[in-house]
Amino acid sequence: MKTKKLLIALGLASLLTIVSACGSDSQARQGSETDPYFIGEVVEDREQTFSYSHIHGLSKHPEDNNKLLLASHYGLIEYDKKTKEGYFVGSERFDLMGYSVIPGTSILMTSGHPGEGSKLPDPLGFLWSEDFGETWEVRGLHGMIDFHGLTATSDQSKILGYGSDYNTDAVFVSYNQGYKWEVVKTKGLPLAHDEFFDFALAPNNGDIAYAATNQGLFYSNDGGVNWEKKLDGFMTAVYVIGEDEVIFYEASQNGLFRIKGEEIFSYDLYLGSDAVLYLIAEEDPSEVTVATFQNNILTTSNHGETWETLVEEGNFPQ
Template sequence: MSNIGRRRTMVPVVTLVSLVLAGCSSQSEERPQAANSNGPSVKLNPEINHLHGLHINADGTVLAGTHTGLFAVEPSGSTSRVGNTDDDLMGMTGVPGTNTVLSSGHPGRSSDAPNPLGLMESTDGGQNLTTKSLIGELDFHVLTSNGGIIVGFDGTTGLLVSTDSGTSWTAGASLPTASLAITDAGVWAVTTNGLQLSTDAARTFSVVPDAPPLSVVSAGTDGALWGVDVDGNAWRSRGGRTWQMHSSIGPVDALTASDYDNAYAATDQSLYALR
């Protein structure tokens, strides 16, 4: 168990819209007219309540972590519960291209686990979530992992980093962040000062020049980055230095990338397929 002091918690979130790429450009160029801006949508089942995060399992299933547990989302917008937990899964994410799901949060009504839940992990696509560490100590508002390291932010002072699958933790940069992603280039963080990058395992960060004013960011299996900005424009990048606007979908609560050609963005009412 880590000796990191106790910290407290609060909370961060599907309709399927196929968005076709319209003439893209780098951010420095004039923005193109987005395809399917405010296009047709499919309502999600009401059981999707306060969506906190998204993950794409190895078989392509989209998982949504919510205020009342984990759900699989069908292209039609219908949902089905995954596993038997009704925990409030804050900071939910996954290792890209795998069935490894990471989450944090608070016990649901059916649980007698200590509050908060610390870091929880599933290696079977969310069917079974088990506590890895920090139970009763903190919950993460933001999480990311590439399978090698895990970086989390608990909503208070700064980042925590684990290099042993979440068993032990060390302090990273004192950097409040709204969203995190990891590629071979380093750890990416959405901050009030814009998108920032760390090349030393989240110990220090520097601002990424000319990046869009993102509100969320996610990395795919091929190292591509997707982001949605504060105005609801979806962007993508192969390396995080040059960005192209993909489409306009409106503000979202959560984002997950499969690769450069595929991602999903969501609110607790709609899921947008970015293709």
């Protein structure tokens, strides 16, 4: 595996527009941290969907490796890689933001904005699901914070969130599964919405975190307070396998890379004017799935030697 050296010209300004497009122009309303409640209902006869306009998160289904969960603008979508069919999950059709799965569990986390006609507060704050997105518990900061990134340790003892009250971008931390939150006084991490793209905690160590920004790959060993630049570049996505093993996408080189200790490996992935927005990996890092800014989803099981296109431009295969 050879590290790529070729630099290409990317339309990075247009990518930034897509990242920041979903949000509200209004000021955040007053919310509460003490009155969680549930939204949504289990739906047996699910509504099929044949496409999506864009997504704000990607994960494997926690109990079915043949399925992906896509956090879309109009609700959570379950996509079956075998049948090539997509169905909305649950009854709520809201704009999911910051979506992720807690590593090694069946717990989903998200934030976002209410769907059309909803009486829910905007933004929704922090939401938690233990039934694969059928129903959600609104646990904290509802009507207050719009999270665009969420990450947690496997034991759920620590959750970090990157979010905004529409005035200030900040990192937040919760030590009780999202019911109470504190602002993290970070140092050294670019936090503006057009600088910060993605971050993740090490699954088994809440002190270790990595962040993908337009100024490089950043690293923290004190739980997200102090950050230092590990690599230069325009990083748009990151996935943490362990304390010293991380996969990331660097847009200016159009390359997907993996760091393990002091070694750097590359995956053979060339996207032209596109770039990776979200990525997930198996315990075996040769198996990676990526979602791109232009709504493509690709997967590899051999460290990038070959790639299969699962979804093209947001359209499920017919």
